[in-house]
Amino acid sequence: MWPNPCKSESIRLSPAERCGIIAFALAILLGAVDLHLATVPLTLLVMLCVVAPFLPRAGFFFPVISRGTTGRSRVAITFDDGPDPATTPRLLDLLEKYRVPAAFFVTGRRAAVYPHLIRAIIDRGHEVGNHSFHHNKYRMFWQPGLLDHEIAATQRALAPLGIVPLAFRPPIGITTPAMGKVLAARNLFAVNFSCRAFDAGNRRIGRLSRKILTTVQENDIVLLHDSTPHTERSIEPWLNEVEAILKGLSEKGLASIPLSRLIDRPVMRRKDGMTS
Known part of the structure; x- marks a missing residue:
């Protein structure tokens, strides 16, 4: 039985999910210093999510x-x-x-x-x-x-x-x-x-x-x-x-x-x- 990579990897976090966690964690830390700085990692995350669909080899959202x-x-x-x-x-x-x-x-x-x-x-x-x-x-x-x-x-x-x-x-x-x-x-x-x-x-x-x-x-x-x-x-x-x-x-x-x-x-x- 050949595994389905989408299913076999479902218990792992995708690159998109990992980036999201890191971005929100950085936003919280930077927000404690300056609320304006909190927007930087979140903006970068949004930009990455916009670009990723057009990168055929990225596998950003799933394998x-x-x-x-x-x-x-x-x-x-x-x-x-x-x-x-x-x-x-x-x-x-x-x-x-x-x-x-x-x-x-x-x-x-x-x-x-x-x-x-x-x-x-x-x-x-x-x-x-x-x-x-x-x-x-x-x-x-x-x-x-x-x-x-x-x-x-x-x-x-x-x-x-x-x-x-x-x-x-x-x-x-x-x-x-x-x-x-x-x-x-x-x-x-x-x-x-x-x-x-x-x-x-x-x-x-x-x-x-x-x-x-x-x-x-x-x-x-x-x-x-x-x-x-x-x-x-x-x-x-x-x-x-x-x-x-x-x-x-x-x-x-x-x-x-x-x-x-x-x-x-x-x-x-x-x-x-x-x-x-």
């Missing part, structure tokens, strides 16, 4: 996996925002050509419209994770019930295909205080990333491979996208960039392995009982 633990020259490649009929099939062919496994964090809306692409992803030996239903980054800040609906709707969209995601990646990597409890209730855990090209969902594909290959390190979780670039004419250049990444990783001595192996826990379960 977030953003790197592997192999201790070896390994990386995992992940693709967000699909599946897409214009790009995903060609991407699958490219991954098969180089024998590279990947994890696809799909939206429930697209999974419901293109179930055959989800089947193709699984049939090619790749993994599937939950990336919310609508991919609305603002919904990550809504009340927990709406966030839960986004996650649950994607689970339901994938269930008829025999897939039960165990890993959730929030849109744009945004995390919020409520998200940890929602994920724990659904027996999911959060996976973000440690290497990305800031491609804005394939709207900026120029020098994509260069940005990845100059920053990638062992145990990185690499973030890419398989959504259609801003114009269909950009699909071929995008595929060339992805191919350059696959070649470049191999040349750097970094083996691409399944995300589940890199983080040493399954990211999905199949209805037949198999995990991956």
